[in-house]
Amino acid sequence: MSMNIIESEIPHLVEAKTCGFNKRGKRVSYQFIESSHNLCLEKGELLLAQIQACERLLKYGMDHEEISILRNEITKLRLALDLLRY
Known part of the structure; x- marks a missing residue:
């Protein structure tokens, strides 16, 4: 017996948003x-999905502050992913 794996129609796993206007x-x-x-993602898969979500959101950055926040987040996530792989 073989098992067929069906891919989701949604190509992305995670969506990113900028929020918060506090101190x-x-x-x-x-x-x-x-x-x-x-429920079924490994840490590396989750970090990669977060990076991809930030990169998608970066295309629609509204101001310099938001773009800077997203670039900083992408850098941190890539560092975490690199550390996880080694």
């Missing part, structure tokens, strides 16, 4: 697009 400034938050994925 600490804006932050990046993440949301799973499909709830079924939040």
